[in-house]
Amino acid sequence: MAPPAKARERHGQKLSNGAFALLLTLPGMALFAAIVLYPLIASITTGFFKQDLRFPGRTWAGLQNYADVLNRDFWPVLQNTLVFTVGATAIPFVIGFALALALNSGLKGSGFLRGLFLFPWVIPGVVVSFLWMWIFNANYGVLNGALMKIGIIEESVSWLGEPTTAMLAVIITKTWASFPWMMVMLLAGLQTVPRELHEAAAVDGAGAVRRFFAVTWPGVRAVAAITILLEFIWNFQHFDTIYVLTGGGPAGATETFAVAVYQDAFKGYDLGHATALGGLWMLLLLVLVGVYLKTSEREPK
Template sequence: MMSTASDELMSERAQSPRRIRGTGFAWLLVLPGLAMLVTVVLYPLLRSIVMAFFDESLLYPGREFVGLDNIISVLGNDFPQLLWQTLIFTAGATIFPFLIGLALALALDTGIRGRGAMRGLFLFPWLLPSVVVSFLWSWIFDANYGVLNGLLESLALIDGPVAWLFDTWSARTGLIMAKTWNSFPWIMVMLLAALQTVPSELKEAASIDGAGAIRRFRTVTWPHIAGVTGIVLLLEVIWNFQHFDLIFVMTGGGPAGTTSTLATALYDAAFSSYNLGEAGAIGVLWIILLMAMVVLYVRLSERDEELS
């Protein structure tokens, strides 16, 4: 018994250096990622939050603590209108690509001929950088040499060039169309992957029972893809709520600020007005709104799981 215990102790002592070396190697693997996270994400985030409570500018050095004055000032200006315009863009740029992506995913899931080629073709808009998409659609809607004006004039639907991006509603529509064209492919791919996990036996059983296409989708398909759909919609809402480059390139927030969102307003406050305190206050309110969306989604998901 004594020899057995001493052998086990010696074995543990022999393995402990290996365990330490293994742990040290694991930290070496993790440290670059942690350093990148702290440098690129955490520090800028905390720095921007701190700026919200100071009077700080890019034009002069130093700063002065002002407490909640910046946040109160932002809320007292045109923040409700800014939030409303952000929500309009977010809703349109989420609903339309989702509907198109869902329709295409359902079509490609039916075994239609050439679906592999179509799937690759539909992915093309998603592969383009957002800035390229912005310039492409700016060219389409351009008042002087835009494709849309040329097409409508050739069909005698308009008498002369129309400045689409200089009217509030047509500019909003153009932004939503551009974002829809850019983002529906990834929604299609995610939903198609979810559709392919639906057991074919359930579809066949529902069809034998006399269920039509709509009823099969509602009773068989939808329950299987509802979880993936919720995640896709949440991610799309978050991305659209903070989208910047397409709006900045196509309209710059115009005309007269009617397409400006929280993202463009933060940029203007920091790099046009040079008011870092105001930009930080917008960022803090922005973070609070995004956190509220995530919490709401989690609560709704938990309630659905309890009901099911």
């Protein structure tokens, strides 16, 4: 079969290699522009207008939407988002790492347990949220019943209705859904650490704790960093669990960026305000993505 350049010469075409390559990429570029670039530009532009979804047209507002967001909503929403993101990343990491260490140690029935622990991960997020909504229910929830039976509480607690407990309930729900993924990633990293290194360290008299910090952690550190960063980014933009369980309440105690943007746009009908908040949220996400890319490019030491 003739090379592309010779084929073009045979048919009288005089396209350069660069022009030919551009023609090949045009369909993909057009698709990217239609479904990513245009909506992004339109969204950024909307942040500079006053626009109500209930009425046609819009008026120029300049930076007023961004000023209103920074003076009113941004900082409380940022705080809630960080609390949720850190909690829903750190707790499942600890649980996932502990389970990965147990499964990697040759625990009997580890194959069955690995499959069992993956069960929460394969359930859709909305289904998980409704399941835990039933568990946390103040009137007939399993959690209140169990805690009252063993004497920890004397009366039912409205876990999702109190600002002091709602965020904890949301984090617990997200933890249950996401720890299996972190367990699988960390288990894969642990299985790349040669057992000979552990045996050599044991021969040298190193205990379990010393072997962990001298052998296990250095071998799995790169995988752990990528896993934590990915989970952090996903939690920073998480929506379904929070919206189903609390809708951002009570009194805004669980209102994160994803929920706040949805509420402003589709319940408050203020598209300009929602877009301004979303634009600031996007800038923070870009910083996180940049950190992830730098970390993933770095060679493990």
